Amino acid sequence: MIRSSLSVVSGSIVWTLLWVAANGVIQNIIPDIARGDGRIESVSVLVLFLMTSIVLSILAGYFTAWTIGKKEIPHTVTLGLVQLLIGILVQMQYLDLLPIWYHALFLLFLIPGNVYGGYLRIRYKDRTCQAVVQTT
Incomplete structure (x- = not known):
């Protein structure tokens, strides 16, 4: 139980x-992404943030699956639900600064991204096990 909780929390x-790191890099590369009031209206920048979120969700799901080592998918679903709850709370703070389609897509891709990361870990683990079996 503790290991399960730690794997989800660590993910x-x-x-x-x-x-936070990716946002810092993006804001350094594109310093004028937000207007004076904090709004971001550039569709290309918003898509960049969405793509970043998807990639990070996959990485977090992979990490969670790697740390637990078994029953990976249920743990990545749990991670996705935790991320969704946190995401809803955070997105509510930015409702006036970002378009509604961004909020919806950001939240929509959290759970599938996390689960896909867990799936990738399972595939990698299975391939590694098969390679070990074939070499012995």
Whole structure:
């Protein structure tokens, strides 16, 4: 139970740390992405943020599956639900600054991204096990 909880919490921490770092990099590369009031209206920048979120969700799901090592998909679903709850709370703070389609897509891709990361970990683990069996 403790290991399960830690794997989900650590996956969420990984996502958050990478999100903060990625946002910092993006804002350094594109310093004028937000207007004076904080609004972001550039569709290409919003799509970049969405793609970043999807990639980070996959990485967080993979990390969670790697740390637990078994029953990966249920743990990544749990991670996705945790991320969704956190995401709803965070997105509510930015409702006036970003278009509604961005909020909807951001939240929509969290659970599938996390689960896909877990699926990738299972596939990688299975391939590694098959390679070990074939070499012995």
